[in-house]
Amino acid sequence: MKFSEQWLREWVNPDIDTQELAHQITMAGLEVDDVEPVAGSFSGVIVGEITALAPHPDADKLRVCQVSDGTMTHQVVCGAPNVFEGMKAPFAVIGAILQGNFKIKKAKLRGVESQGMLCSESELGLSDNHEGLMVLPESAPTGTQLRDYLGLDDATIDVDLTPNRSDCLSIRGLAREVGVLNRLTVSEPVIEPVAPVHSDILDVRVRAWEACPRYLGRIIRNVDLSVESPVWMRERLRRSGIRSIDPAVDVTNYVMLELGQPMHAFDLAELDGGIVVRMAESGEKLRLLDGQEISMSEDTLVIADHSKAVAMAGVMGGEHSGVTEKTRDLFLEAAFFDAIAVAGKARSYGLHTESSHRFERGVDYRLQRLAMERATKLLLDIVGGEPGEIIEALSEEDLPEAAPIHLREARVAAILGLAINRTEIEEILTRLGLHIDKLKADGWLVAVPSFRPDISQEIDLIEEIGRIYGYNNLPVTEGVGRLSLRPHPEAKRPLARVRDHLVSLGYQEAITYSFVDPKAQQLLNPEQQGIMLANPISSDMSVMRTTLWTGLLKTLSYNQNRQQQRVRLFETGLRFVKEGEGIEQEPMLAGVVCGGRLPERWSNARGNVDFYDVKGDLESLSAVLGLRLEYRPGRHAALHPGQCAEIVHNNQVVGLIGAIHPAIQKSFDLDGAIFLFELFLNPVLTGYVPNFKEFSKFPEVRRDLAIIVSEGTSYAGVETAIRAQAGEYLTGLRVFDVYEGGNIGEGQKSLALSLFWQHPERTLNDEEVQDLFNRVVSHLGAELGATLRS
Incomplete structure (x- = not known):
């Protein structure tokens, strides 16, 4: 999450600099990825007002502007397409220094003197937008230093949060953390309930209580969305990596960043009858705000009206009901969606939004009313309007319920290696917003607040105490434990023995993905159905492998495409097959061989590897493992008929060896004679126990x-x-x-x-x-x- 340091310091302002603040946040377990200034390095840029505009006498695309600095007027030649009379824009006066140590001097452009420069956002290092001048609000005071007006002496801090810390996906949550670390009180903005001025409500029905236990809505009439969001709001959004769109969207995004509650605004006129929160019908269509039309599955939660779906819950709104400049009445929503119900849904449709990012990790289930009041007040201040009553649909029994956790003092000392004073432990827990319900003789009974869904057991509380106390303050202690030697069957061979022996035979170990291309796997193993992933990384990594050959052949192809003709690869890993209602994970050893029998050298005989070379390698391995393997003719879809053998151990088929089938070789675009083998590891890692036998002195x-x-x-x-x-x-x-x-x-x-x-x-x-x-x-x-x- 990206956030503005200035914004954070309005909530809590420790007496430390930016770098120390970033270090402090990182050491608390919230890793800071980057700290960068919100604007480029420049000076001498003020708010300028264009008081007059005339065409350039010698250039069609240039215009001569009269720019006021509040006390006097300067002539500036400008080629920006969006310049207009009365416009306020950044004005670099004579002597100003822009990015790259570029100094503004008097100049002549096509024979006309220019006394300064009007600037775009890119020239100030605010963004990549260089298509026109940066437009400042009419209320911007002419002559004011731009850095002061926009508060540009600020830094954007990018925090890489772990998935469990959803409470810190907001300024409020981060301020809470910084306040705890510095023993400071957090100054939250006062959010008062907004009194309704009309009684209009919308019919709200929830048909999927488990997925949506709480849904709030409010009608706001007679808004004016033609106005622009205030510059302070647009700047805070920009510094958080979010683009300003219109006041309704900006306010919902602002509240999401400030409090952590995603929200959405609908055009009330486009809603038919009321709101229904339900699961999608199979194949139900929805055109999203980004213009993409999706066909939804039955496990997708949607917000609908009485005739159609209008939003994918927790992900994105629909285009049809989205707000525009013509919107006059809004329906504002704030809901709590169960994290499990919405997890992975955005990715399954190729989407990722700020809302889905938060809902998938868990949102405070008591935050919705506060967020609704905050968003309402901001909207009224910006676009006007008449708020109605808040409509709430609630199922208390389906809301999360956190049971109190028994925290033992002795357990804290054992895990952290330090006996922390009871009073200090209680202070840390209290500062974190946790409630000590009842003191126990050996510790505490701790109630977890709704904004910390990641705390569910004693070890979570101990982790919180450790990180707030300071990892650097914990002593270095040596662990003490009573251990007994575990019996190790002598007949059991370690997997490392297999790897080492194959490497000694000239093989190289490969490690490939367990996620493979379903089409390639179907060619190699048509008799077994691969297990589909719910949220695949890509379409060619969407099933779990049923054979290690899929990844090895892809790796072989990669090597051959780079002129590596003699290839010997092996891999050990799991394959995944359906076993009734469950999934069986079976350890496997597989290999692929092609090219010359020996490395190319003047003293080595020429000739390509054949079936018996690979069989000899496996026989050499079986000798090391203490096995007696047998080989008998077999058949497999991936192997050449007549050049395929089953590998048998104790009358049990434990693997296959053979030449690749010509059709599959062509499909993978491979060259030369290629041989494959695959073994089940569990039955072949146990061999005979070596024992001494005296040599005979008598003739053979x-x-x-x-x-x-x-x-x-x-x-x-x-x-x-x-x-x-x-x-x-x-x-x-x-x-x-x-x-x-x-x-x-x-x-x-x-x-x-x-x-x-x-x-x-x-x-x-x-x-x-x-x-x-x-x-x-x-x-x-x-x-x-x-x-x-x-």
Whole structure:
């Protein structure tokens, strides 16, 4: 929130300079982002009055002005399109210095002498507006220094509030904080009830009490909106980052900045019958004040009349019922909208307004009547009019209710590391506007005011005491606690082990968003519906990911577009899938590989990575994790048919590996052979516990076996069959040749394997080994239809 330092000091004026004030606010937990002057550096600029105007004799776009400084008249040549006789504007006299150390001197413009300069807002550093002269009110005293008249020796302070501190989204709230920090009384403006002069009321009905427990309205007749808002109001709005529009809008914005209550003014003539606060009908249309037409959903709260919606509650009014210069009767509203009911609604329609910013964070539910009286008085002073009675629709049971909080003295000392005097704690709580209802032996019972919706539990009160006491005043203490060692299963592998090993294999870790493009995800994982976000950052980040491949392929595309052809990326993170009525978050490991098998170098063999390189990386990882993974043919929409395998552990499918499907590769605009893998982390992070086994001193026996099996038989099946009959002394099994074609026969292949046996305590004899070998051959024939190759 941006605010004027001068405005704040009208409420509370500590004896500290601007920088100290900003530091004090920051140290109280309200971070100051920026402090900047409200105007550029200039001097010698006064309020000038144009008493006469004549065309330039030698230039169509220039005019010769006679400008009074209150005592004498100066001739000034001016090219501004909005200059007129009787106008009051900033006048830089001879010797004045503008921004950039630009000194005003006598000059001749196309042969006519000019004794000074009439200024625009941009030339004074007030805004970027350079289209014409800055127009000052007729009441501006001629000859007065402009800095004094507009109070330009001021600073705009920009505070970056955390979402919980909605009470500080106003001058009133900030003044309350500064007053507490400096032990000063806040001088609030006296706001007296405005007496009604007519009894006209509007029919107000609330059909959504939970979303709108309190709604106030008032009719003000015979206003004159053709007048201009006073310069002091326009300046305060400008210094808060809000543009002046017309008196009705300016007053509601001013009250919002001053007190923290968003308000809205309707053109009474455009309201049909009365006001109805209700939920929108599905597809109901509303053209907003910014000209945008939206189609609303049923969960959107609206302000309607008896025939149509006229505003999106807490966000923006409708164009049809907006005030104009022709408006003669106003209907002024101030409401309390439940923060949950309006949260995210503005963003869901691509909007963000000062009102929605406040209502989403929580507005004081007792502030509406005070704001109505303040806005009424300001409007009457500026545009005149005749106020009616305040109409209030109220549901007490739907208003928030803050239960008293039990604050323990010992808990304050334990959390802050300091025993603060009871009297000082009570003083801090009282200065914060909290009420100590009942003293307890071990502490206090504290009632929370309506303007602090962020305080709901004991720790919140302790935080308040700590920040007001001063974080810098709290001692540095070492925490003391009794801790016991947590058991760590030896078979459980840390995730860091996975990351470190993949990095050692040449991979780089990527971290991508959990929010992904629904179209890309649908291509990669059409069988699972992504979970839509209620308030997405953008349309291409609107669903939660069901696979990590979506982000990795986008990252791969980014790298390839920057001439990085050899890419090895992995990511560990959560995927999000619907599980009944809930959401299941599953830890995953995924990777993408493309490019050369080895980095390009004169000594390295050339050749691109293939399926078996990636499979080898996973087998290397499984060895580190103490796992025995199996691979069997599989199918997946994102992977190439025939180049896709399921990864199996303990007869459970724990992942996939394969080449990307050509259609998906084209969709992502990727080049070259690309391979993907993805594993569920939970089942693969637990492996066997390493144990020592003594080396055998006795010789190893080797037997070679060549078998013919059908082409579709997997090596995993062959290995399982061999190990089932090879006995406990089998120490090794290797494939050293695969052959197809020739005299093997169509649809078949030959596998040549080496089997190794070794006994730990003696030498194996030939009869024992031959018996095991024969059992293996027999079992292969029975199980897989394998025959010995002659």
